[in-house]
Amino acid sequence: MQLKQSKRQNVKLRLGISGASGFGKTYSALQLAYGLTGDWTKIAVIDTENSSVSLYSNLGTFNVLDLYSPYSPERYNEAIETCERAKMEVVIIDSITHEWSGTGGCLQIQEQLGGRFQDWAKVTPRHQAFIDKILSANCHIITTTRRKVDYSLDMGSNGRAKVVKHGTKEITREGFEYELTVNFEIVNDQHLAKVSKDRTGLFTGKPEFVINSATGKKLLQWCNIEPLSLKGIDTRIQECLSVSKLMELYKQYPNFQKSHQAQFQQKKVELEKLSNPNNFSKNGTSVNTQ
Template sequence: MKLQIAQRHQVKLRIGLSGPSGFGKTYSALLMAYGMTNDWKRIALIDTENNSASLYSHLGNFNVLPLSEPFTPERYIKAIQVCEEANMSVIIIDSISHEWQSKGGCLEIHENLGGRFQDWAKVTPRHNAFIDAIILSKCHVITTSRRKVDYSIDKGSDGKTKVSKLGMKEVTREGYEYELTVNFEFLNDNHLVSASKDRTGLFAGKQPEFIINSATGKRLIEWSNEGISFEEIKKEINSCTTDEGLKLIYSQYPYFSKELYPLIVARKETIDNPTNQIIPNEQIIQQPNPQKNEFSIK
């Protein structure tokens, strides 16, 4: 355990857009993604909304991955992996609500197991794996989620049952917002939003309600690119010569833990077994061996 100086490093954005159906979540997500990439071909949209993404094909040549039921966490994870393997820059998941409350989603999985409290022990790890796939993705990720009116049923002092309206609630497991860089809530069908969660400091409390456009994405990507880059961290690993130094580097950048782990392991192997290092081409002297008809290595 050791104190260290805090450093700002470049991050992958995790953006949430939530609102009732018809408020403009998909359209806004696409405009934001374009502002982040300036290249429609680097954007992939995982479409769970009955091919609704086709309504916005006039915007540009973005990629679409249709996802139909069953909406299990594993199928979402596979869709994210397909987008990553295609070297997309931004993944839009439209929407994540189906993973929680739709055919094959977590609530149905729990119900099919018996609907008991202890049955969540089998469902929660599957949902958490889906959340981890978003958090640890090498791409920027924008998710949309539906919001609906939430009610509570209580008994009054007179013993009568009373239904109370609590406001709007996201259709996904509680706590998802805390995993996000920024969460935008749609306020009306005029596409106005406000930031209910903002780690960037760009929106919450600094500007009134606004409409998301490509400029929003540009502001976000500029913020995410501040600080030390992943390539600079890789150079730091390759120049490290001790196990303690590798441990320190790994602990300094928890956001990149998934990407850094194999690099750290490979570098540790090189430090621990220097004789197994691959000799660079420039160190291979092409000089015939007098005893054998082959080149020798020095």
């Protein structure tokens, strides 16, 4: 056994996008994937949605693997392995809901075994093998998940009541999102998204937004940045020679934004003083600003 320092290298993202039907999960996943690769030919979609992904063929020449029932965990695993052998950089599983509640999925398998609680002892390992395959794949994985639909009567901007569709609980086994790097929830038919899980810190506390290729690029940049220690970020802050470089560092490491807010602010004030011509005399010597 040997201890070694942790490094962020060759990170493969596990991203989830969930939402009600019609909220734009597939399109958002494709945009996210393109941002991660910049090459449509390196993207594969495992399509369980009756070729609905073909609606977006105008975006680029991505690859599609049609997966039909039975939607057993083993067939999903076989589809992922097919994409791995083809050296795909991003695999979109659209969607994982069928593995749980579709024809031949885990719920139906348990029912066919007798529907008893003890029958889960045979089904759970099969489902876990599917989760393990997602986690161990040698490419980025994006999963889409349907959410149960609910409706509410809201007041529109014109003062009239209107029916609004909402996504509620994800239709997959509870706890799946905790396996993901980031889990995006698309909250309405305007395609606005928020995060329910975010290990990167890039989206936590941010306003709702529309997922696009820039989102994927931001995540790819995060993959390629070496994590800094507390001592390391202190050094990097002090080494900044301009406010623009300081802001670049601030945005690059969102996990330090709260803990080092005072250090960033102090350095910003110092740099602004240095760039202010009123703080220097005509012969170039510094003027005391205290």
